[in-house]
Amino acid sequence: MVTDDPDDVTEQARDASPTTWELFRRFADDPPPVPPRPGDPPRTAEQRLAYHSRFVTVRTPAVVKTLLEVRTLMALGRHQQATARPSLIVTGPPTTGKTTTLLEVGRTCHLAEQARGGHGASQVPVAYLLVPPGATAKALALEFARYLGIPVSARMTQTQIAASVCHTYNTVGVRLVMIDEIHRLNPRTSTGAEAADFLKDLTERISATFVYAGIDVTTTALFTGTAGAQLAGRAGLIDCAPLPAVARTSRTGPGASATARGPGSSDDRSGGSEGPAGSQSNTRRGRNGSSADGADSRNSAGESRRGTVLIRPFRETVAAMENALDLQHHRSGSLVRLAPYLHERTAGRIGSLSRLLRRAAITAILDQSEKITRASLDAIALDHLAEEHYRPRPPIRRTSRTNAPGRRAT
Numbered sequence: 311m312v313t314d315d316p317d318d319v320t321e322q323a324r325d326a327s328p329t330t331w332e333l334f335r336r337f338a339d340d341p342p343p344v345p346p347r348p349g350d351p352p353r354t355a356e357q358r359l360a361y362h363s364r365f366v367t368v369r370t371p372a373v374v375k376t377l378l379e380v381r382t383l384m385a386l387g388r389h390q391q392a393t394a395r396p397s398l399i400v401t402g403p404p405t406t407g408k409t410t411t412l413l414e415v416g417r418t419c420h421l422a423e424q425a426r427g428g429h430g431a432s433q434v435p436v437a438y439l440l441v442p443p444g445a446t447a448k449a450l451a452l453e454f455a456r457y458l459g460i461p462v463s464a465r466m467t468q469t470q471i472a473a474s475v476c477h478t479y480n481t482v483g484v485r486l487v488m489i490d491e492i493h494r495l496n497p498r499t500s501t502g503a504e505a506a507d508f509l510k511d512l513t514e515r516i517s518a519t520f521v522y523a524g525i526d527v528t529t530t531a532l533f534t535g536t537a538g539a540q541l542a543g544r545a546g547l548i549d550c551a552p553l554p555a556v557a558r559t560s561r562t563g564p565g566a567s568a569t570a571r572g573p574g575s576s577d578d579r580s581g582g583s584e585g586p587a588g589s590q591s592n593t594r595r596g597r598n599g600s601s602a603d604g605a606d607s608r609n610s611a612g613e614s615r616r617g618t619v620l621i622r623p624f625r626e627t628v629a630a631m632e633n634a635l636d637l638q639h640h641r642s643g644s645l646v647r648l649a650p651y652l653h654e655r656t657a658g659r660i661g662s663l664s665r666l667l668r669r670a671a672i673t674a675i676l677d678q679s680e681k682i683t684r685a686s687l688d689a690i691a692l693d694h695l696a697e698e699h700y701r702p703r704p705p706i707r708r709t710s711r712t713n714a715p716g717r718r719a720t
């Protein structure tokens with residue numbers, strides 16, 4: 311059914327968080343939406359509505375950097391026993407793509423393990439959990455149990471649940487544990503400190519690499535308190551900041567806006583423009599032959615000079631999304647030209663950008679204009695955060711030619 315409300319269409323396909331193995335496997339095995347390719351038969355309006363409502367995942371600098379870091383940490387930790395392996399925290403303001411980054415990494419890891427197959431391959435390579443609001447240690451233990459469907463009775467103590475969780479996670483061979491919304495853990499409170507201690511204990515008992523994501527965690531108690539510091543202190547950091555508008559000089563390739571430090575940080579110079587080898591993420595070719603992979607299109611937005619890459623992550627992301635549009639009359643390149651305007655409207659937050667472009671594309675299909683223009687973008691109200699930030703400038707009054715410097719009024 312084709313609904314007339316773009317918001318309905320946009321939100322319809324937002325999947326619930328894949329916080330059980332069954333849901334995660336379905337998410338990871340589900341082929342990502344494919345942008346139109348030359349020679350493909352045209353898709354129906356309904357198919358295109360569904361396509362734009364999910365839309366592509368762009369390999370932003372943070373995605374590329376996190377993939378590389380996680381692969382490095384997993385390789386480092388593979389044969390390490392007894393002590394906790396080094397971990398990673400993806401941090402940044404809301405709607406900057408932290409969860410998407412985590413899930414993309416999880417999907418890549420899951421598919422790589424599937425491709426490896428054979429004897430010794432993990433049955434359940436990846437776990438993805440959310441920290442529940444006001445989490446206690448027991449609530450966290452239950453989240454771990456729920457992911458794998460481990461039976462828990464009301465009489466079981468937290469210690470018993472933890473033992474069962476660690477045993478099962480190690481038996482099925484979980485290699486990567488991803489914990490989202492880590493900012494909900496507040497080690498300044500006694501329950502929060504207990505929960506942080508419990509998590510640290512699990513990192514020592516489960517033979518997996520732990521990756522966390524949370525809102526601006528460096529300013530929270532997770533980094534400043536003692537209990538939190540035990541957990542966060544050994545973690546590397548990926549900064550999932552809003553995408554900067556301007557070109558900046560970097561020695562690090564496409565990972566430039568994602569900084570990583572701490573134990574296990576990989577050598578930045580290895581970042582390159584290809585992303586991690588063997589990556590299974592949805593790099594697809596758009597209509598004009600460019601990639602939906604924002605990270606490897608540096609020729610369009612930057613230049614490489616002996617290890618120094620000038621990148622414009624925001625522009626590249628706009629280009630990647632524009633190339634992935636499936637609209638019949640859209641003028642290719644018109645959105646890239648509007649990049650400064652789009653940056654002003656979205657403050658460089660990929661969540662607001664994606665929402666704006668997906669809404670505009672869906673409206674363009676429903677009203678049959680089949681293109682996105684400055685006027686159609688102007689007509690869309692964004693989330694409160696973005697609208698607060700955006701103050702349209704008054705139109706610049708053109709100086710009449712006769713008053714221009716060097717010309718005399720007659």
Ligand SMILES: Nc1ncnc2c1ncn2[C@@H]1O[C@H](COP(=O)(O)OP(=O)(O)O)[C@@H](O)[C@H]1O
Pocket residue numbers: 366367368369370373402403404405406407408409410411660661662664665
């Ligand atoms: N790499 C990406 N490519 C395309 N869209 C993205 C990407 N990262 C985030 N988004 C969009 O932004 C929205 C918010 O991202 P999310 O990962 O939930 O942010 P956060 O976890 O930082 O709040 C997502 O629903 C998605 O539509």
Ligand SMILES: [Mg+2]
Pocket residue numbers: 408409410490
């Ligand atoms: Mg999130």
